[in-house]
Amino acid sequence: MKKVYCVVALLILSGCGTSRDYTPPVDASGEQIFSTACTECHKPVSANVAMVLSGSNANKDAIVKKFQTGSIRMPAFKNIQGESANRLAEYILANSQVNK
Template sequence: MKKLNFGLAISALFILVGCGASRDYTPPADASGEQIFSTACTECHKPLSPNVAMILSEKVANKEALIKKFQSGSMRMPAFKNIQGEAADRLADYILTNSQVK
């Protein structure tokens, strides 16, 4: 039983570490915000409906905060440092347009 609990604890640790890591994804130059979201974000952020990509807190419901969040990551979210410039603007615009604020 102790071996099983130890194995589960190690598995959980690897999953948590993987979520906080950096991702090397670089969007194509002409990728839309929706395409970037679909490729980079939907592994963890499943759209809630066809018209609602995410539910945002008021803290990140602005373009600058969103860009900082996906470029820097957090404990549970990987950093997407290669989403820069116009691609970052398109992704942030897509998220803001297609999300609800709680």
């Protein structure tokens, strides 16, 4: 039974840590990009709060780096670049709660 749990955990983690090929439409808003690329894992906290950010991640550069490079549990979205990346980061900043 332990093997089954290990296999399931590995499958879940491998799916979350991989790169995603999503490329937003050129004219997509930050909210549209967030809805398409992020809400599979990041469910809005409330009607007005998309995410909760730590103080160290509550800046545009950190947010862009995070979604472009990913992490152990988060896939990289390398195709969100340029103005699309800026719009997504601005949307996340404007619609998130910051924990100091």
